[in-house]
Amino acid sequence: MTPEILSGLVAFAFVSSATPGPNNLMLMASGANYGFARSIPHMAGISLGFSLMIVLVGVGLVQVFVAYPVTHTVLKIVSILYLGYLAWKIATAAPLRRNEGKGRPMTFAQAAAFQWVNPKAWAMALTAISVYSPDQSLRAIAVVAVIFAVVNFPSVTLWTVLGQQMARFLTNPQRLRAFNWTMALLLLASLYPVIWPA
Structure with a gap:
């Protein structure tokens, strides 16, 4: 991998990891509702789960979509339904004081598995595999996965801290409810390009 391709990969990993999307919106909600420490397994599950996803996609899983196009449609439907369910869970999350004893953020395994939907x-x-590892050699795929893991973790940390800091403002149950509903609606809005592709 040339230095130019590597720097392009780092830039792509940063921009795609830092911009709003389902993972970051859920981490922001988790930070606000459960705090930073309780959200660490969620954060780690995203970073490591996504890196594993890159490896598996790179070594040939993408060929399943080529051979069986219906699997792409099935994945799309499952993704939409599951994100709808998660949006509902975020919207109806209990106030922080009640969550301390009752609710819990996503676990490491749940966050890692979520990457697949x-x-x-x-x-x-x-995109990462096709653009930055066109030969799909194991070494190039591993580099892409490692770069994403390294760049992604600070990004997910930032979104969680942002949510945690917002919790100071969200001490009122009405404000927290409004925040949770806003996060849920934004999560649903993130499905727009999936449901109505350009």
Whole structure:
């Protein structure tokens, strides 16, 4: 991988990881509702789960979509339904004081598994492999996965901290409810390019 391609990959990883999407919106909601420490497994699950996804897509999983196009449609429907469910869970999350004893953020395994139904994650993985690892050698795929893991973790940390800081303003149950509904609607809005592609 040339230095030019590597720098392009780092820039792509940063921009795609830092911009709003299902992962970042859910982390912001998690930080606001559960705090930073309880959201760490969620954060780690995203970073490591997405890196694993890149490796598996790069070594040939993408060929399943080529051979069986219906799997892409099935994935799209499952993704939309699951993100709708998560939006509902965010919108109806209990106030922070009640969540301390009752609710819990996503676990590491749940966050890692979520990458497989996250439309933005699929778009990022397919683009990263096709543009920055066109020969799809194992070494190039590994570099793409490692770059994303390194660049992604500070990004997810920032979104979680942003949510945690917003919790200071969200001490009133009405404000927290409004915040949660806003995050849920933004999560649903992130499906726009999936449902109505350009």
